[in-house]
Amino acid sequence: MRLLLVEDNVPLADELTQGLQRQGYAVDWLADGRDAVYQGSSEPYDLIILDLGLPGLSGLEVLAQWRASGLATPVLILTARSSWAERIEGLKAGADDYLSKPFHAEELMLRVQALLRRARGLANQPTLEAAGLHLDEGRQCVTRDGVDIQLTAAEFRLLRYFMLHPQQILSKSHLAEHLYDGETERDSNVLEVHVNHLRRKLGRSVIETHRGQGYRYAGSAE
Ligand code: CA
Numbered sequence: 196m197r198l199l200l201v202e203d204n205v206p207l208a209d210e211l212t213q214g215l216q217r218q219g220y221a222v223d224w225l226a227d228g229r230d231a232v233y234q235g236s237s238e239p240y241d242l243i244i245l246d247l248g249l250p251g252l253s254g255l256e257v258l259a260q261w262r263a264s265g266l267a268t269p270v271l272i273l274t275a276r277s278s279w280a281e282r283i284e285g286l287k288a289g290a291d292d293y294l295s296k297p298f299h300a301e302e303l304m305l306r307v308q309a310l311l312r313r314a315r316g317l318a319n320q321p322t323l324e325a326a327g328l329h330l331d332e333g334r335q336c337v338t339r340d341g342v343d344i345q346l347t348a349a350e351f352r353l354l355r356y357f358m359l360h361p362q363q364i365l366s367k368s369h370l371a372e373h374l375y376d377g378e379t380e381r382d383s384n385v386l387e388v389h390v391n392h393l394r395r396k397l398g399r400s401v402i403e404t405h406r407g408q409g410y411r412y413a414g415s416a417e
Contacts, residue, residue, distance in 0.1 A: 196241040196311055196356060197221040197373050201231040201257070202273065203249050211244070214300045215307070219335060219352045221376040228252030232260050235268070239372050242311055244303075245290075246273045247281055255281075255288050262289035269310045271303075308332055315359045325361045325412070328397065330354065337397070344396050353389050357402065357412035366409035 198215060202208040203226040212222045223238070225231050228251040235243055235257070243261075247254035258270060269292075272285040276295045285293055291313075292306055312318055323330040329338045335351040337344045346354060352374055357365070371381040390402055390410060403411045 196352075196359070197223070197239070197376065198307070199231070199235055199238070199240045199243045200224045201228070201235075201244065201249065201254065202226065202246040204246070210300070211303070214304065218304055218307075218332070219348060219355065220307070221352075221374060221379070223377045226250070228254065228257045231257050235261055236264055236266050238377065240268050241373060242307060242314070243268055243270045244273065244307075245270055247285060248275070255284055258285065258288045258290060269314045271306060271310060311359060317359070323355065323358050325358045328358070328401075330358055339397075346396070347392070349389050350393055350396070353386070354393055357410070361412050364405050364408050364411045369409065
């Protein structure tokens, strides 16, 4: 999953970016509100974390412009602890959730996971499950019938994307856009290698190839 972080406090942005990357998210970072308006609407983000106090353009105004242009991406806003008015304005402007500073990194991770599941219509699942596989996002491994199957970081990122989009045909370019940040070179051969590794670990039928179209997570156990 690919996230946009808009935060002008550089040490905090660094810390959040590293934490999110450790959780297997591709993160693009911006500090200026005007840049955020443009990039948030032009890149296919799965979720946006938006500070409200920003140079250039306030986070509230950024959010209002995104929503006015039809952007439906889930947005989590970061607000000042004491400002209930900010939280209310943010929710009115179209935020999906908020966190008040300072917050614990784990709370952010859990809210991000929940928002991503909710956006995919999987809000009823406390953890990600599809067709016999259970993804443990905290430990970054998958279990089947209570047995752990270890994954590399790249395999985990890819499998999480598949499990959030079950039964959907996903092209290699679509997957690359959602698995890599804007700075990383995208190589579809690498994706192919990871898909093959996942098949070896989980069973061939778990991920189908649709010639010329892409991959589909079927999730059926062999
Ligand atoms: Ca700020």
